[in-house]
Amino acid sequence: MTEKIHYPPHDGPYFGEYGGRFVPEAFVAALDEIETAYEKASVDPEFHAELKKLHETYTGRPSIITEVPRFAEAAGGARIILKREDLNHTGSHKINNVLAQALLVKRMGKTRVIAETGAGQHGVATATAAALLGLDCTIYMGAEDTRRQALNVARMRLLGAEVVPVTAGSQTLKDAINEAFRDWVASVSTTHYLIGTVTGPHPFPVMVRDFQKIIGEEAREQVTELTGALPDAVCACVGGGSNAMGIFHAFIPDAGVKLFGFEAGGKGIASGKHSATISGGSPGVLHGTRSFIMQDDDGQTKESYSVSAGLDYPSVGPEHAYLSSIGRVEYRPVDDDHAMNAFERLCRTEGIIPAIESAHALAGALDIGRELGPGAVILVSLSGRGDKDVETAARWFDLLDDEPGEGA
């Protein structure tokens, strides 16, 4: 456990050949402004104190860890320990990053935030922080996603945000991102684009990872206290990849800790209907950064698919592409069926309804447990709770008494 990995410079703008700023010139001044504000804040004890206070009194940090022995009975004798980001205010790890960026917005003197959201977790977190800190808020969401996640749309509106359904393209997350970029280029003097994951142009991948690395720092201490040692493996789901970067980061230098990122395998990589960008994509540029993306032979973005709206994105954070390229993290696809089986198992054995995103990591952890054998300790990021996914899960398991659209 004492062997250390040398992790080369990874503070951006590049991670190896990935990252950078592939953006219109009009954005560069704003990105420089954010970078400067972030660099100042990161060495300012007042910023850290303010954020710490919000984490403790608003988010509910530190989040606890929970060992799940009944769930782990299917893991070949391995122990499984969950890092409970689902218990955070607003129901996921997203709030960690959003509160921190919202504090930066105040420091930059801007009055409005925009964001895009797929499943709605990032949108709800952003609307929440905007309400808390008195910022105007507009959330872009693919029209298809507003239908899939109607309750989260209502939550955002209750919190005072304007939700704009995007009808262009495939009407999902990537189109909402394009629309947010369009808004931002026209409003950049007053508006901050609050990116919710470790992707986009520099400095977002670095900054969001830094705001999320608290997950791994807490978990490292908690697991060590519980078991007397570091875990053998850390597992997380990867869409854009912010919860995964958050929990991985504290363990990257520890050669004895295996790191696994589980991507949405959808209906299987061979079917083409998936969102497993590293497992089934190739290097390219999308939404301001060079990373792995899902694209055709002409470089046109392919539509992604997952049962989980939160993983349904055709790119991934550039630091993940880098960690894959140096072999530090192993990325594997988990298909819909496998994820939903783990979802159901956690509900039935432990009384915890996970987000479907997180269920991909749970399914992966069961596999890793069987590979590592009895006694192995596996830490899993339970990135969110499943409230938003109850309807999807109910349809999946055929639990609804009425057909959709019937009744009052």
Next chain:
Amino acid sequence: MSIRTAEAIDAARAAGRDAALIGYLPAGFPDVDTSIEAAVALARAGADIVEIGLPYSDPGMDGPVIQHAAEQALAGGVRTSDVLRVVEAVAATGAAAVVMTYYNPVLRYGVKSFARDLAAAGGAGLITPDLIPEEAGEWMAASRDHDLDRIFLVAPSSTPERLALTARAASGFVYAASTMGVTGTRATVDSEAKRLVADTKAAGAERVCVGLGVSTAEQAREVASFADGVIVGSALVRSLGADGVAAMASVAGELIAGLSTSEDTSAH
């Protein structure tokens, strides 16, 4: 031998115009054959430089008119190789043909291969809305090897340092995005445009052309009073989509009339 963009701009001046007209049309819209016909008609109507758009799935800098045209072109099956066919047809008219493209399709094609094939098709260069000079190392080298223009953008938010950096990296002309926003017609030309052109020239650019928001002959005339070229996109695309090739060429003709210094040359 293809004509370079600087040469085309200078020739427009020599022909008595205040500024060159640079017209944008996406390849494959409404279909590949019609887009070739339209691009050729635009050049014959007198456009000095024809920008051929490479339709892209995620056009974050484009407004609704161009985005919808790109979606239609992609749905119709347009490929990167079709874009080069349009370039070839435009170059054959004697106008300068440049490709306007987001970076990923070029990256996927292979930056060196794209430069080679664009030059072979008679293209004069590339306009890259999401590629800033800092990220353009591979394209800088390939464009030098194949004698292609590198047309980078500047924006009202660009600092003097960045204007100088961009002016140094660019060749042919610098594209001044006149307003903080996406493509599309606007009622008035942003007052920022004049300042931006002056600042970009002061930073070392020889030729600066203005785009984003120009759609009428009156706006074109106003821009021509301070810029080397006027870039028009959405107005042409809308006209092509609604009324066809001849109507689009007639809009182009009106714009060109707006760029002429005297009545005599307005009937060009």
